[in-house]
Amino acid sequence: MNRDEARTAVLTALSRIAPEADLEALDPGADLRTEIDLDSMDFLGLVESLAETTGVDIPEADYHDVRSLDGLVVYVAARA
Amino acid sequence: MADYLMPSLGADMDEGTLVEWLVQPGDAVHRGQVVAVVDTAKSAIEVEVFEDGVIAELLVPVGSTVPVGTPLARIDAAEPGAAESGSPKAAPPAVAPRPDTAPGAHPGSVSPVVRHHAHELGVDLGTVRGTGRDGTPTRADVDVAARAQERPRVSPYARRRAYELGVDASALAAAVPGAVVHAAQVETEAAAGPVVPAAPAVPQPPAAPVSGASSAPTPAEAMRAAIGQLMARSKREIPHYYLQASIDLAPALGWLAERNSGRPPSERVIPAAVLLKAAARAVREVPDLNGFYVDGRFDRSEHVHLGVAVALRGGGLVAPAIHDADTLELEELMAALKDLVARARSGRLRGSQMSDPTITVTNLGEQGAELVHGVIYPPQVALVGFGRIVERPWAVDGMLGVHPVTIATLAADHRVTDGRMGSRYLAALESWLSRPEEL
Numbered sequence: 042m043n044r045d046e047a048r049t050a051v052l053t054a055l056s057r058i059a060p061e062a063d064l065e066a067l068d069p070g071a072d073l074r075t076e077i078d079l080d081s082m083d084f085l086g087l088v089e090s091l092a093e094t095t096g097v098d099i100p101e102a103d104y105h106d107v108r109s110l111d112g113l114v115v116y117v118a119a120r121a
Numbered sequence: 122m123a124d125y126l127m128p129s130l131g132a133d134m135d136e137g138t139l140v141e142w143l144v145q146p147g148d149a150v151h152r153g154q155v156v157a158v159v160d161t162a163k164s165a166i167e168v169e170v171f172e173d174g175v176i177a178e179l180l181v182p183v184g185s186t187v188p189v190g191t192p193l194a195r196i197d198a199a200e201p202g203a204a205e206s207g208s209p210k211a212a213p214p215a216v217a218p219r220p221d222t223a224p225g226a227h228p229g230s231v232s233p234v235v236r237h238h239a240h241e242l243g244v245d246l247g248t249v250r251g252t253g254r255d256g257t258p259t260r261a262d263v264d265v266a267a268r269a270q271e272r273p274r275v276s277p278y279a280r281r282r283a284y285e286l287g288v289d290a291s292a293l294a295a296a297v298p299g300a301v302v303h304a305a306q307v308e309t310e311a312a313a314g315p316v317v318p319a320a321p322a323v324p325q326p327p328a329a330p331v332s333g334a335s336s337a338p339t340p341a342e343a344m345r346a347a348i349g350q351l352m353a354r355s356k357r358e359i360p361h362y363y364l365q366a367s368i369d370l371a372p373a374l375g376w377l378a379e380r381n382s383g384r385p386p387s388e389r390v391i392p393a394a395v396l397l398k399a400a401a402r403a404v405r406e407v408p409d410l411n412g413f414y415v416d417g418r419f420d421r422s423e424h425v426h427l428g429v430a431v432a433l434r435g436g437g438l439v440a441p442a443i444h445d446a447d448t449l450e451l452e453e454l455m456a457a458l459k460d461l462v463a464r465a466r467s468g469r470l471r472g473s474q475m476s477d478p479t480i481t482v483t484n485l486g487e488q489g490a491e492l493v494h495g496v497i498y499p500p501q502v503a504l505v506g507f508g509r510i511v512e513r514p515w516a517v518d519g520m521l522g523v524h525p526v527t528i529a530t531l532a533a534d535h536r537v538t539d540g541r542m543g544s545r546y547l548a549a550l551e552s553w554l555s556r557p558e559e560l
Contacts, residue, residue: 061434081393081487082459089387092385092387098385100383101378101382101389
């Protein structure tokens with residue numbers, strides 16, 4: 042999966058979790074927990090959603106690599 | 122035949138708007154089935170029925186706003202298996218004796234419908250004077266016997282509503298000896314004015330804001346007003362005391378990380394679920410924190426229905442319940458929590474989730490402050506808080522290390538417990554979190 046496809050998959054998953062967030066205006070390097078107010082339940086939902094749509098299962102041990110939009114896109118692109 | 126009433130979906134709910142009927146007359150319904158959607162100040166809630174039966178009549182049209190306790194529908198009570206027979210009974214149930222109580226039958230062969238009715242009203246059939254054939258008690262006879270029973274009775278729900286509305290339920294009961302006081306009477310009484318002058322004033326719905334006197338409050342304003350009223354009553358009536366304890370979460374989080382590793386995301390459990398489980402288990406050891414304070418006395422609850430404060434995107438919060446949280450396996454509790462949060466956020470909570478938490482937990486989560494001094498949800502008597510989990514220097518056996526730590530707090534009602542009992546709760550909580558594998 043290339044970067045653009047991964048970005049689309051991540052944004053789709055995010056829009057499901059936080060439908061009210063303005064994802065266009067999202068700082069791609071910022072921590073999503075503070076940027077769009079994701080709590081641990083939301084984050085788990087995001088990881089679940091990505092596993093379903095891209096087949097990429099992000100283990101908890103890798104969570105620190107995927108706290109931002111860019112982090113997620115790079116992670117998913119490299120594995121899907 | 123039973124009336125299905127507008128349920129009370131939280132201590133701060135006075136009325137609800139029927140937004141959708143999911144059943145029609147003639148439909149068979151089962152205990153726990155969602156039959157309608159009701160809108161409250163806080164959210165749209167799917168409401169369930171509490172018995173099996175057949176919908177006889179819908180009494181309230183879609184779009185109507187009615188007080189709590191108003192009959193919404195009439196339901197014919199079903200005999201076990203009757204609902205599956207494929208012959209919906211839209212007509213009122215036959216009161217006449219069934220063939221098996223035909224002439225020659227003994228008074229003991231009462232129809233199951235009447236027997237069930239008697240059981241519901243707490244009437245001993247042996248004491249009922251029967252007017253049916255051969256002296257068989259009929260449904261009407263049971264009603265007469267129920268009215269004749271001397272002890273004034275107030276249904277638990279009516280007792281709670283009476284408290285919420287500032288009505289003296291025992292005065293109501295005394296005024297009509299032998300009758301059962303139902304919530305609807307409490308509502309009527311409340312509408313007629315306070316029974317006891319000394320009773321606390323019933324909070325009135327807030328007037329429309331002065332700046333926009335002609336416009337209805339927005340949903341966010343309505344929710345804020347509902348929260349404000351309930352919390353103001355809590356602060357006015359409940360003598361809170363507060364305790365806190367720093368709890369080392371290294372054992373619990375270490376155990377959880379190991380449990381989650383190698384599992385797909387759908388099977389993972391988040392730390393909040395572990396905290397909730399521990400909070401529920403610890404309540405069993407200090408049961409005086411679990412229940413309702415109503416009419417000047419504490420009713421301890423046999424069940425731990427754990428209220429979970431859920432912050433809503435866009436502001437506001439609701440505190441629906443996970444039923445019997447202390448008995449659920451961790452996986453079950455996690456599933457219940459997921460369902461609760463998803464429903465709270467999409468505005469589709471179940472009535473049973475809203476109605477009866479016995480103690481509430483608020484978890485500030487990853488972005489929250491380090492501790493919370495909680496405000497108790499009346500008529501509950503305790504609120505447990507967990508602050509953000511932070512890494513702190515922590516000494517174990519004389520060795521300093523860095524551990525994940527949360528500050529657990531307890532806000533409790535001094536009319537029921539004191540600091541000694543409250544401390545015991547926090548100690549129990551810490552103990553459970555130190556041996557997560559036993560949760």
